[in-house]
Amino acid sequence: MSRQHVRADLADHVAAAQRLRRDYAALPVDAPVRLAKPTSNLFRFRDPGDVPRLDVSAFTSVLAVDPDARIAEVGGMTTYEDLVAATLPHGLMPLVVPQLRTITLGGAVTGLGIESSSFRNGLPHESVEEIEILTGAGDIVVARRDNEHRDLFRGFPNSYGTLGYSLRLRIELEPVKPYVHLRHLRFHDGAEAMEAFAAICAAAEYDGERVDFVDGVAFARDELYLTLASFTDRAPWTSDYTGSDIYYTSIPRYAGPGPGDYLTIHDYLWRWDTDWFWCSRAFGLGNPTVRRLWPRSLKRSDVYRRLVALDRRTDFSRLLAHYRGRPQPEPLIQDIEVEVGRGAEFLDFFHTEIGMSPIWMCPLRLREQPQAGGEDGHVWPLYPLEPERLYVNFGFWGMVPMRPGQRRAHHNRLVEEEVARLGGHKSLYSDAFYSEDEFWGLYNGDAYRRLKHAYDPKDRLLDLYAKCVRNR
Numbered sequence: 001m002s003r004q005h006v007r008a009d010l011a012d013h014v015a016a017a018q019r020l021r022r023d024y025a026a027l028p029v030d031a032p033v034r035l036a037k038p039t040s041n042l043f044r045f046r047d048p049g050d051v052p053r054l055d056v057s058a059f060t061s062v063l064a065v066d067p068d069a070r071i072a073e074v075g076g077m078t079t080y081e082d083l084v085a086a087t088l089p090h091g092l093m094p095l096v097v098p099q100l101r102t103i104t105l106g107g108a109v110t111g112l113g114i115e116s117s118s119f120r121n122g123l124p125h126e127s128v129e130e131i132e133i134l135t136g137a138g139d140i141v142v143a144r145r146d147n148e149h150r151d152l153f154r155g156f157p158n159s160y161g162t163l164g165y166s167l168r169l170r171i172e173l174e175p176v177k178p179y180v181h182l183r184h185l186r187f188h189d190g191a192e193a194m195e196a197f198a199a200i201c202a203a204a205e206y207d208g209e210r211v212d213f214v215d216g217v218a219f220a221r222d223e224l225y226l227t228l229a230s231f232t233d234r235a236p237w238t239s240d241y242t243g244s245d246i247y248y249t250s251i252p253r254y255a256g257p258g259p260g261d262y263l264t265i266h267d268y269l270w271r272w273d274t275d276w277f278w279c280s281r282a283f284g285l286g287n288p289t290v291r292r293l294w295p296r297s298l299k300r301s302d303v304y305r306r307l308v309a310l311d312r313r314t315d316f317s318r319l320l321a322h323y324r325g326r327p328q329p330e331p332l333i334q335d336i337e338v339e340v341g342r343g344a345e346f347l348d349f350f351h352t353e354i355g356m357s358p359i360w361m362c363p364l365r366l367r368e369q370p371q372a373g374g375e376d377g378h379v380w381p382l383y384p385l386e387p388e389r390l391y392v393n394f395g396f397w398g399m400v401p402m403r404p405g406q407r408r409a410h411h412n413r414l415v416e417e418e419v420a421r422l423g424g425h426k427s428l429y430s431d432a433f434y435s436e437d438e439f440w441g442l443y444n445g446d447a448y449r450r451l452k453h454a455y456d457p458k459d460r461l462l463d464l465y466a467k468c469v470r471n472r
Helices: 003-026 080-090 105-110 150-155 190-203 247-254 265-269 279-283 288-293 301-314 316-323 340-353 410-421 436-442 445-455 464-468
Strands: 034-036 053-055 062-066 071-075 092-094 128-135 140-144 164-175 179-187 213-220 223-232 261-264 329-339 359-364 391-401
Touching (some): 003 062, 003 140, 080 105, 080 265, 128 150, 179 247, 223 247, 410 436
Antiparallel strands (some): 071 164
16 A cells, blocks of 8 residues: 555545534434444344434545554454455454454454454454544544543443544554464363463463464363464465355364364454354254355355344244244343353353353453553453453353243343352443443443543433443
8 A cells, every 4th residue: 555545545534534523513412323334243232213323434444554563544443354354465464353254443442352362462452552533522532542542542442332433543463374273172171171271371382383373162061172273384275164164063073183274364364254153053054955055155244143133123033932832032142251260160150050052262361461551450441351360251142942930131140140250241242131230330330430421521422331231
């Protein structure tokens, strides 16, 4: 990208930011503020309603990639699919690439993203150097770690658009190699798997080979796999999981002694997207005949999510269960984190009380240290993970049958209560059922209120509880 082209893109961006600011100011003060976005990865479904929406289409592109400095300037609504397409030709990638193609960079920062590089690179917002934000007050500010808006910089993660919207981000990139070598290790109980997570993540190597990525899958109480992936310049073959083969079913097949598996770096980054982890099973894609008939271009997480949204709007699954005389299903779509030392306890609880499988497992450790700053001793105050500790994210997405007499959101509440007991946290991209006191105690209500008062003093935007629990 030429310097002249970069300057033109940035000039266009500045003009678009000023237009958006004027559009925001023109909204009725009592009108809900919604963004006109073609995709979403949130699982808080609501009636879209006939409300004005802010056009953010001007913020969906990569503005510049500097391969020497390993920096990218990116519009806040840019998808990781587009960002990766711009960086891989330079032999670079974002430090953390969330699993699904249409997650946006701004969404991963104001929410929370995670992937298999998170045990060494933390969470996506930790590789951000600068964020340009349209605040709830209608101002456009640039927040960095070391300027007058550093409180907003550190409080923006986990604010879910309730303090403002990211328009531009400057992020770090890291070098990649063309291929990734995967090794799948089997474990027979949760405690053994958690001990392996701790040891491998601490050493960043296994059996003499460097480890660049770590995640895992629990298929059952006694069948767990850790996947260790390493960059490599050469591959004797590469697997393709975008057609008839399915990535998650390959894990047991390639486990144990043997050469493992190989993917291109591009296919590794999107290995979970093709089947939305394993959630494509709900649409029949585990059936070879259905899979052959389903176009390759439509094997994507955003396609499946639109189908789920349609189901929620029509109530099809609930009505089908009713007419078949089956128990009503409860959606349980969540990601949680607990310290690695409590991970086996959570798995035991989950297998006993919930009974859903598979379960995704992904280790993470904050990249920044506490002396970096932050409210109340926390580097990122609205999602107060402790520094220098290894956590494991558990992701589970599906339907659980309800039994007569169970309370509303029975299984979701069981998960929330167990995670709180274990000193963990739950991501807020999906349904939440906390009381206000519970919620603000878990997500640092004092720090949030200070930020809200400073950057949205007239409450133009919903607060975090109203958005994430009341789903307004």
